[in-house]
Amino acid sequence: MNTRKILIDLGLSTHESIELYHHRVRDAENLPVYKCSKSGVIFLHDTRHISKEHYAEMEDLHYWKSSSREEAMRHLEDDTNRRVEQFLKYVLDKDWVDIGTGIGALLDQLSPYAKSTIAIEPQLAARTLLQQLGHKVLASTDELPDESVDIATLFHVVEHFTEPIDELTRIASKVKPGGKIIIEVPHASDFLLSFLDNQSFKEFTLWSEHIILHTRKSLEIMLSHCGWKPLISYGVQRYPLANHLHWLAKGKPGGHQLWSALRSTELDKAYENMLAKLDMTDTLICIAEKPE
Numbered sequence: 001m002n003t004r005k006i007l008i009d010l011g012l013s014t015h016e017s018i019e020l021y022h023h024r025v026r027d028a029e030n031l032p033v034y035k036c037s038k039s040g041v042i043f044l045h046d047t048r049h050i051s052k053e054h055y056a057e058m059e060d061l062h063y064w065k066s067s068s069r070e071e072a073m074r075h076l077e078d079d080t081n082r083r084v085e086q087f088l089k090y091v092l093d094k095d096w097v098d099i100g101t102g103i104g105a106l107l108d109q110l111s112p113y114a115k116s117t118i119a120i121e122p123q124l125a126a127r128t129l130l131q132q133l134g135h136k137v138l139a140s141t142d143e144l145p146d147e148s149v150d151i152a153t154l155f156h157v158v159e160h161f162t163e164p165i166d167e168l169t170r171i172a173s174k175v176k177p178g179g180k181i182i183i184e185v186p187h188a189s190d191f192l193l194s195f196l197d198n199q200s201f202k203e204f205t206l207w208s209e210h211i212i213l214h215t216r217k218s219l220e221i222m223l224s225h226c227g228w229k230p231l232i233s234y235g236v237q238r239y240p241l242a243n244h245l246h247w248l249a250k251g252k253p254g255g256h257q258l259w260s261a262l263r264s265t266e267l268d269k270a271y272e273n274m275l276a277k278l279d280m281t282d283t284l285i286c287i288a289e290k291p292e
Helices: 003-009 069-075 077-091 105-113 124-132 164-174 199-205 216-225 241-250 265-278
Strands: 018-022 033-036 042-044 095-099 116-120 149-155 175-186 229-236 283-289
Touching: 003 042, 069 077, 069 105, 077 105, 077 149, 077 175, 095 105, 105 116, 149 164, 164 175, 164 216, 175 216, 216 229, 216 283, 229 265, 241 265
Parallel strands: 095 116, 095 149, 149 175
Antiparallel strands: 018 033, 033 042, 175 283, 229 283
8 A cells, every 4th residue: 555545544644735855865865765855755756667576586694794604793782682671571471473584683672582583584694694593483464363463573674574563463363362563663853864954864764665654653553543542652762872973073983983982881871861852763663552
């Protein structure tokens, strides 16, 4: 379904509130990006470039900018550690499915605590590798029995869905009544976009595979429409002040590593707290429940 139509049907947008935001994405010249002034949602003009086979046909681990699983896991270490700390209590002794599991960094960490674990990963190379390591991995949520899991997690997956209503409704059918879904997505109100209007960052972050960038309200309304009851949503800042300063000074990513001397635990946390109060973090998390 067309993203514009979804937003209008959900009451998040009107025809008049949608306007051109940027003329292209970083990897396609003819794919404009739109923004809704009413909801703040940012979305691609079209989704026809992403077929159902798009991810399944990828043949190696270069999607994660890595030549090996070990290298990819090192790149993901900060996110993995944060997610373990935040979400272990939701997975503990539960039947858990991680959808869009990628190279499975979180599976390694949380599976020992779950009652059972199933992962969904459409990319054959990653799926085969994880199966060889002993993880149970399916290609699609269609293969998951109805009402078979207590908790579903999707970390930076929902923004890739070309049919988000269908997908989130399907996932609801796989979760037991009273079970939960945890979603983590990029935030349309990211400080670099919404406050700084940083053109270099805009040209870098807008991408043909990110169909939609949500706000807190849009994500909650979409989940409600798909049979979920939102419980809590909040912001997380994945990239620290050093990263933002580097974007302002150099117009390039990587400042959190290149300018690591400007980092400390206290400074990074204070900056995250400030952006969270402004609702301008780079990442949103929403936890919702399937009604009994």
